[in-house]
Amino acid sequence: MGRVVVIGAGIVGACCALYAARAGWEVVVVDREGVAAGTSSHGEGNLLVSDKGAGPELDLMLSSRRHWLALGDELGREGLELDEKGGLVVAASEAAADVWRAFATGQREVGVLAEEVDPVDLEPRIVDGLAVGVHYPQDLQVQPVLASQTILEAATRLGAVLRSGSPVVAAQRTASSSTWRLRLGDGTAVEADRVVNAAGPWGGEVSALLGGPVPVLPRRGFVLVTEPVGPIVRHKVYSADYVDNVGSSDAGLQTSCVVEGTRGGTILIGASRERVGYDRSMDPDVVRRLAAQAVALFPVLADVRILRTYRGFRPYCPDHLPVIGPDPRCPGLVHACGHEGAGVGLAPATGAFVAAMLSADHGRAPVEVDGVATAPFAPGRFGEAVPA
Amino acid sequence: MTGADVVVVGAGPAGLACAVTAVRHGLTVDLVDAGWAVGGQYWRHPAPVEGADGAGAVTAGEVAHLHHDLPTYRALCSRLEEAVAAGRARTFLGHEVWTVGRRDGGWEVAATQRRAAGGRHAPGGGELRVAAPALVVATGAYDTSLPFRGWDLPGVMTAGGLQALLKGHAVAAGRRVAVAGSGPFLLPVAVGLAESGAEVVGVYEANPPTRWGRHLPAVARNVAKLAEGAEYAAALARHRIPLRTGRMVVEALGTDRVEAVTVARLDATGRPRPDGRTTVAVDAVGVGWGFTPVVDLAVTAGCATTRTDDGRHVVAETEGRTSVEGVYTAGETTGVGGAALALAEGERTAYSVLADRTGHDPDAARLRHLDRRIAALRSFAAAMAQAHAVPAGWVDATAAETLVCRCEEVPRAAVDHALRDREARDARQVKQLTRAGMGWCQGRVCEAGCRALVADRIGRPDRSAATERLVAMPVRMRDLLGTP
Amino acid sequence: MTALTTFRFDDRDVPYRPGQSVGAALTACDIRSWRTTPREGRPRGLFCGIGICYDCLVTVDGMPNQRACLVLAADGMRVTTQEGVGER
Numbered sequence: 001m002g003r004v005v006v007i008g009a010g011i012v013g014a015c016c017a018l019y020a021a022r023a024g025w026e027v028v029v030v031d032r033e034g035v036a037a038g039t040s041s042h043g044e045g046n047l048l049v050s051d052k053g054a055g056p057e058l059d060l061m062l063s064s065r066r067h068w069l070a071l072g073d074e075l076g077r078e079g080l081e082l083d084e085k086g087g088l089v090v091a092a093s094e095a096a097a098d099v100w101r102a103f104a105t106g107q108r109e110v111g112v113l114a115e116e117v118d119p120v121d122l123e124p125r126i127v128d129g130l131a132v133g134v135h136y137p138q139d140l141q142v143q144p145v146l147a148s149q150t151i152l153e154a155a156t157r158l159g160a161v162l163r164s165g166s167p168v169v170a171a172q173r174t175a176s177s178s179t180w181r182l183r184l185g186d187g188t189a190v191e192a193d194r195v196v197n198a199a200g201p202w203g204g205e206v207s208a209l210l211g212g213p214v215p216v217l218p219r220r221g222f223v224l225v226t227e228p229v230g231p232i233v234r235h236k237v238y239s240a241d242y243v244d245n246v247g248s249s250d251a252g253l254q255t256s257c258v259v260e261g262t263r264g265g266t267i268l269i270g271a272s273r274e275r276v277g278y279d280r281s282m283d284p285d286v287v288r289r290l291a292a293q294a295v296a297l298f299p300v301l302a303d304v305r306i307l308r309t310y311r312g313f314r315p316y317c318p319d320h321l322p323v324i325g326p327d328p329r330c331p332g333l334v335h336a337c338g339h340e341g342a343g344v345g346l347a348p349a350t351g352a353f354v355a356a357m358l359s360a361d362h363g364r365a366p367v368e369v370d371g372v373a374t375a376p377f378a379p380g381r382f383g384e385a386v387p388a
Numbered sequence: 389m390t391g392a393d394v395v396v397v398g399a400g401p402a403g404l405a406c407a408v409t410a411v412r413h414g415l416t417v418d419l420v421d422a423g424w425a426v427g428g429q430y431w432r433h434p435a436p437v438e439g440a441d442g443a444g445a446v447t448a449g450e451v452a453h454l455h456h457d458l459p460t461y462r463a464l465c466s467r468l469e470e471a472v473a474a475g476r477a478r479t480f481l482g483h484e485v486w487t488v489g490r491r492d493g494g495w496e497v498a499a500t501q502r503r504a505a506g507g508r509h510a511p512g513g514g515e516l517r518v519a520a521p522a523l524v525v526a527t528g529a530y531d532t533s534l535p536f537r538g539w540d541l542p543g544v545m546t547a548g549g550l551q552a553l554l555k556g557h558a559v560a561a562g563r564r565v566a567v568a569g570s571g572p573f574l575l576p577v578a579v580g581l582a583e584s585g586a587e588v589v590g591v592y593e594a595n596p597p598t599r600w601g602r603h604l605p606a607v608a609r610n611v612a613k614l615a616e617g618a619e620y621a622a623a624l625a626r627h628r629i630p631l632r633t634g635r636m637v638v639e640a641l642g643t644d645r646v647e648a649v650t651v652a653r654l655d656a657t658g659r660p661r662p663d664g665r666t667t668v669a670v671d672a673v674g675v676g677w678g679f680t681p682v683v684d685l686a687v688t689a690g691c692a693t694t695r696t697d698d699g700r701h702v703v704a705e706t707e708g709r710t711s712v713e714g715v716y717t718a719g720e721t722t723g724v725g726g727a728a729l730a731l732a733e734g735e736r737t738a739y740s741v742l743a744d745r746t747g748h749d750p751d752a753a754r755l756r757h758l759d760r761r762i763a764a765l766r767s768f769a770a771a772m773a774q775a776h777a778v779p780a781g782w783v784d785a786t787a788a789e790t791l792v793c794r795c796e797e798v799p800r801a802a803v804d805h806a807l808r809d810r811e812a813r814d815a816r817q818v819k820q821l822t823r824a825g826m827g828w829c830q831g832r833v834c835e836a837g838c839r840a841l842v843a844d845r846i847g848r849p850d851r852s853a854a855t856e857r858l859v860a861m862p863v864r865m866r867d868l869l870g871t872p
Numbered sequence: 873m874t875a876l877t878t879f880r881f882d883d884r885d886v887p888y889r890p891g892q893s894v895g896a897a898l899t900a901c902d903i904r905s906w907r908t909t910p911r912e913g914r915p916r917g918l919f920c921g922i923g924i925c926y927d928c929l930v931t932v933d934g935m936p937n938q939r940a941c942l943v944l945a946a947d948g949m950r951v952t953t954q955e956g957v958g959e960r
Contacts, residue, residue, distance in 0.1 A: 034817055041820055147822040149810060164813070225864060227828065227937055228910065228957045264796075264823070265910065265957050282688045282858045284489040285496050291865040300960065303935060304871070305862035308830055422923065437890040444877065445890035448915075484923075497928030503943050530924045540927075542904035542917035552941075557896030558889070561918075643954060644915050645904040671902075723940070780885060797911045828926035828937075831897055833919070 001027055004192030004358055007168055007206055008337075010040035011144050011344050013198035013352030020196070022159035023355040026188055029152065029160060030182070032167035036148040037340060038245040038286040039200045039343065042312025044223065044260065044268050045144040045237065047345040050114070050136035051243050054106040054378035057321055057342070060349050063370045066139060067348030068279070071151065079150035080142045083262065087139030090119050090130045090297070091240040096131035098241045105135050113137050125232050125300045139236055141202055141260075142346045170197070171210045178332035194358050196334050201315040202304050203323070204335030212327035214379055216338040217314035220279065222272045222286045224294075227305045228265030233298060236260040242271065246341060249321055251275035254287065257293035259301075267304065269294040271341070280314060314340045322346060324377040325365050326351045334358060335379050353377070392416040392478070394522040394741050395497050396486050397685060400428020402719025403725045405462045405525035405734030406741075411471040413742050418518045418658070420480045422861075428528050429548065430727045431461045432555040446558045453747050454555050454580045456616070460731070469657040483516050485865040486687050487670060488523060493521035495689065495714055496714060500867040512623055515867050522714055522741045525686045526734060527704070529720035530680035532700075532836045534778065536785035538640030538674045539675070546707030547676030551577045560586040562672025565647050567635040568592040569593035569676040570776040575620035575631075577674060582627035583586065589668050591624070592635040593652055594658075594779045610768040612728070626817045637675060637787040641667065649673050652785075659781030660753025677778050680836060684860040689715045693854045696723060699839050707759075709744075718740055725769035755860065783844050784821045789849065792841065795827025803838065814852040815839045830857055881906070881947035888945035895928050895940030897953075906930045906940060910956040931934070931958050 006013045009031035021027045031037065035113040043075065047068055052058035055347040072082040092095040106208040119126050119133035121214045151161060166186040173180055180192045199206040224349040251274065272286045287309055295302045312369075317323060317338035327333040334355050339346050356369045365374050375381075392828035394410055396403045399421035405418045409770040417466070421428070424435035442851065454457060471477035484497035496519040509527075531546035547569060553559045554577075567578045571593075578588045583697060601609065607614060624631055632651070638660050639650040648669045652660035655682055670777045688704045691710035693701040702723045708716045710736040719730035736758045739750045786792075788801040806812040806821040815838050818824060824838055825831025831838070835855060873940045878885040879899060888897035898906060905915035907929050919927040919939050928940040933950050936958025940951075 034813060034822065037816070039747060054690060155812070162811070226865075227787040229960065231956045234958070264826075281690060282487055282489050284487050284496070286858075287487070288868045291868045292870075295865050295869060303960070305937070306868075307862050308829065308858055309858050309859065358870045435891040446892060480939060502940070530922060533920075540914060541918065542915050545918055546920050549918060549941075552921040553896055553899060553918070555899075557892045559892070559896045559900045561899060643919075677885055794916075794925070797909055797914075828929070829924060833925045833927075 003028065003182070003191070004194040004196060005030060005190055005192040007195040008198035008200060009148070009152065010038055010163060010198065010200050011036065011148045011151070011347040012200065012336055012350055014148045014155065015347040016196050016198050016354045017155040017160045018151050019351035020358060021155045021160045025194075025357065025358060027155060027160035028192065028340065029155075029162045029183065030168060030190065031162070031164045032185070033149065033153055034164040035162070035235070036145040036226035038202070039312050039314060040144045042145060042156055042223070042310050043341070043344060044270065045142045045209070046342050047140035047142065048087060048227055048236070048342070049107070049138050050089055053103055053112050053243070053250055053380050054067070056373065058107065058110060058112070059372045060377070061345055064192070064346050064349035065138060065140065067227050067352060068142070071348060073329070075150055080147040083141045083263070084137070085139060085141045085260070086235045088117075088119060088122050088235040088237045089134045089136065089240055090126070090237060091132050092130055093280050094131050096240045100132065100134060106183060119327040122235060123233065123237060125298055126237065126298055130379070141236065142344060147344070148373055153180045154238065168209065173330070173332070174212070175282045177264050180332055194332050196333060196354055198336045200253055200337055200343065201313040203315055203335070210330060212330035213335050214323045214335055214338065215318055215382060216276055216323065217275060217316045219340065220274050220276050220311065220312050220313055220318035221270065221341070222270070222283070222290065222309050223329070224269040224287060224290055225308045225310070226267040226301070227307050228268070229267060229304055230259055230265050232300055233261040233267050236305060237297065239297065245273055249318060254278070255286065255289045255293060257297050259294050259297055267301065273314070275316065280311065282292060282311070313342065316340050321379055322350065323379050324350055325379050326357050326360065328380045392418040392518070392552055393745055394524060395495065395520040396524040396526060397425040397497055397517050398428065398526035398528055399423065399431055399479070399481070399721070400526065400719060400730065402528070402730035402734035403524065404426070404468065404705060404740045405731045406526060406718050407477060408467040409735045409738035410741060411466070411476045412546070413738070413744065413748065415742060417471070417477040417518060418480065420483050420485055420497055420518065422484045422502065424482050426465060426479065426481065427461060428444045429530070429552065432454060434556055435559070437673045443726065450553050453583060456576070459729070464552055466684065467589065471706070477597035480516055480518070480744045481574060484861040485685060486861045488689050494519055494521040497523065500863055516594070517842055518556050521541075522716060522745060523689065524716045524718060524737060524741065525689070525721055526717065526719045526722055527682040527685060529681045529724050532675055532677040532680045533675065533783055533833055534840065535639070535790050536800035537787050537790055538642070538646070538858070540630055540791050540794050541640050541646045541754075542644065543639045543642070543646035543672045545590060545672065545674050547574055547674040549578045550672070551580060553578045554584055558584070560584045561585060561672065561674065564589055564670045566590055566637065566668060566673040567672065568594065568668045569586060570594040570778070571676060572617060572620070572772070573677050574626065578629050579620060579623040579627065582629055588627065588629045589670055590630045590651070592637055594636045594654060595776050596634045598620060599775040600771070603775060605750070606767040606771035609764040613768055624823045634787065636779065637673065638665070640667075640673060646670060646673055654779050654781065658779030660784050660868055661716045663777050677836070678776060679823065681720045681724060683721055683854060684709060685855040686715065686721060687854050687856055688858050688860065691715055691717070696773065698773060699843065699849055700836070708733065708740040712853050723766070723769060724773070725765055729762065729769060732758050732765065736762060778840065783841065785853070792837055793822070793824035793827065795829050796823040798822045798824040800841065803841055804845065807842065813846065814848045815842050816852040825855070831855055877947050879945050879947065879951055882953055892945050893941055894930065894943045894945050897945045906933065906951070907954040908921055908956065909914070920934045930954050930960060941944065
């Protein structure tokens with residue numbers, strides 16, 4: 001055991017810090033801003049099994065879901081605002097319904113609960129005439145900022161230290177050993193035996209700085225937040241085409257309809273995806289499209305007002321799987337980024353992966369963690385030379 | 389006319405001056421404002437009611453006595469009306485701009501209509517979208533508020549709220565009214581209330597007049613301001629309104645509405661003294677701590693902001709040009725300085741737009757005059773900001789259970805907890821952990837208090853960035869349908 | 873003033889002058905609050921008076937969350953005290 005520096009104090013960094021601290025590591029979390037200042041504060045906090053087809057990401061999510069429930073027991077559900085909200089996927093046409101039925105069949109085979117329902121039974125205010133609804137009672141939600149803070153505080157109680165307000169600007173590795181020296185923007189430095197790249201959408205830039213580039217890119221998204229209206233939307237409700245959009249590699253704008261109520265009474269409306277770098281500019285057309293889709297699904301929303309919209313950057317990876325594991329080119333570097341829109345959901349399992357890998361010999365990651373195969377997420381899958 | 393040369397958001401002194409100057413020099417203008425009449429908050433006028441419905445309506449004439457420099461206002465209005473008649477300008481009143489975005493190399497302003505007279509939304513609602521190569525953000529300012537015990541009781545308002553009721557509706561907010569906070573704006577509010585028949589029990593100005601002592605050169609450069617002050621002092625005396633300096637309202641008392649206020653003297657360090665407090669019966673109170681510039685649209689457009697000494701964000705500009713090409717600003721958005729400065733800046737900004745759009749070199753003598761005037765008025769504004777700063781001990785007027793965020797009902801204790809026990813280090817983190825600033829007003833009311841509270845607790849100014857409000861006004865989804 | 877114009881507020885008629893907002897007319901009638909907050913049920917009314925603060929929200933003709941300081945009063949309008957986020 002020694003010291004590990006986790007770069008990034010978002011939800012993934014917080015979970016890496018907690019699980020590493022529990023494994024006995026001395027943990028330092030560095031963040032250029034502060035806790036959950038980036039993508040973790042710009043998302044809904046979804047913990048979804050429903051949007052993942054049978055495969056490695058769903059395996060990881062099912063594991064992560066167990067971790068989340070355990071964290072809820074250990075740290076208190078209130079501190080995470082952990083809510084067993086449940087998801088409802090709807091399809092308008094019979095053709096789309098059949099495609100989704102086949103998708104759900106594959107999910108059930110690996111243990112996902114997916115029950116065909118009449119959407120109106122679960123959501124009285126939803127539009128009439130939908131072809132099918134599939135209810136996913138295992139879908140959860142947390143409040144990602146509170147969750148990041150609460151999890152990081154738990155790590156702090158085990159000795160972890162947060163150094164916020166300054167970015168990592170340079171990294172050196174001593175030739176003889178795998179000891180790292182990271183220089184921060186404020187002129188200070190921190191030394192470590194291991195470095196975890198949990199920099200979310202900035203994981204690509206950070207990985208290049210550390211000498212082990214991985215292809216993580218920002219994928220911009222807007223979420224609309226309405227006035228508080230009370231419980232007129234009870235589940236996370238989304239249209240079946242959402243999964244196609246998530247899985248697409250198209251750089252252009254895609255929008256699919258995702259609508260959900262929150263504890264505060266506001267309704268969250270997503271989701272757009274486009275690869276435009278870190279362009280932070282407002283795009284009113286995206287807001288218009290998202291609003292139109294939401295009203296089509298819940299006509300009652302026509303007279304509801306949008307109070308704000310937030311715009312964030314998901315950490316996009318070309319094969320739509322996160323990058324978790326030791327970097328074969330850089331001893332001591334473990335990646336934990338590229339989760340795209342599933343970072344909150346996958347964070348605890350990612351933390352468990354990272355904790356298991358920190359102790360492993362270089363390049364010899366465990367084949368399984370918590371019964372989930374590690375190979376599909378390995379940074380080595382991109383080959384030696386990766387354009388970041 | 390399709391597609392003006394410039395779209396101006398805000399028809400207060402800055403936006404009006406900018407629009408008529410631009411038109412005079414050959415540009416076409418679209419002017420968008422949320423109010424039902426041009427004039428902004430400073431020259432706020434009653435909503436015009438026409439035809440048979442107008443019987444008994446509040447008229448501009450009956451609120452004229454509340455206004456300052458109306459000839460200038462009337463001249464601007466008539467020049468605007470001429471421009472509209474000539475097809476050189478269009479005005480879109482009663483339109484709330486919800487956002488701005490890039491469009492065809494220029495900027496598009498997106499607005500929705502307020503509920504019109506008759507109380508109903510415009511049939512079908514819909515969105516107004518006007519685009520132009522140049523955007524002028526002249527969105528003014530609103531009262532800065534700070535929390536104190538009982539400030540969420542009905543009947544406790546901002547000083548500007550009292551004034552808006554008078555100017556816009558010919559209604560006095562109460563029969564016995566206290567006016568408090570700091571700044572010269574409190575004086576016309578008190579006088580206006582008295583002229584409208586209310587009893588003003590006192591104007592409680594937190595800062596002693598001696599704070600102006602250091603700024604005599606700035607005062608000397610602005611003799612008109614001095615005359616204006618003397619005018620209000622005479623009016624206070626005429627209406628027997630007591631002006632009590634070095635005092636602040638530390639508590640509003642009452643069960644369902646304000647029934648009294650407690651007033652404390654401030655000590656030399658700006659802390660309310662525990663002794664010698666008085667309780668005064670009132671049925672309304674207006675408190676104002678200066679003004680907060682509305683920079684939302686400029687921030688959404690990507691314009692850089694800077695911070696004033698008191699932590700308020702203003703749009704960074706030079707001669708009205710922001711850091712973003714094609715986006716301009718004028719008036720309180722560049723730093724609060726009052727209507728005279730806003731008028732000068734509005735005109736100055738129009739010349740910058742003109743130079744950038746046409747290469748036309750405007751009247752050099754006029755520009756020199758404007759630049760001198762703007763510099764003098766800004767020096768006065770800077771002096772005023774220092775002479776009427778928030779007293780250092782303002783937090784003593786709050787209790788742990790005092791709501792900091794009125795919308796989300798977040799007490800001060802929650803903010804203290806976030807700072808002390810959860811290691812929040814700035815206002816952004818406080819907001820995320822407590823929800824203060826995440827409600828209906830999106831932090832417009834509580835942001836000043838939250839930032840000041842953070843500064844008080846961490847012992848240095850809050851450094852978090854200007855709050856981004858990509859949606860500048862709540863927008864009904866029905867209004868966005870059919871125009872993607 | 874000629875014919876008295878009124879709107880309905882809960883169970884009473886409130887006179888107004890054309891051009892006045894609902895909030896101004898209620899204030900002129902010495903009515904100071906017309907909603908209760910979602911969490912603590914506290915009474916609220918006008919605060920900023922210019923459409924910034926959203927404290928004066930009220931239900932107008934069945935639609936909750938209307939700003940009383942901005943909505944112009946109209947004959948026959950039904951204004952009702954709003955509890956919490958209102959119903960729709």
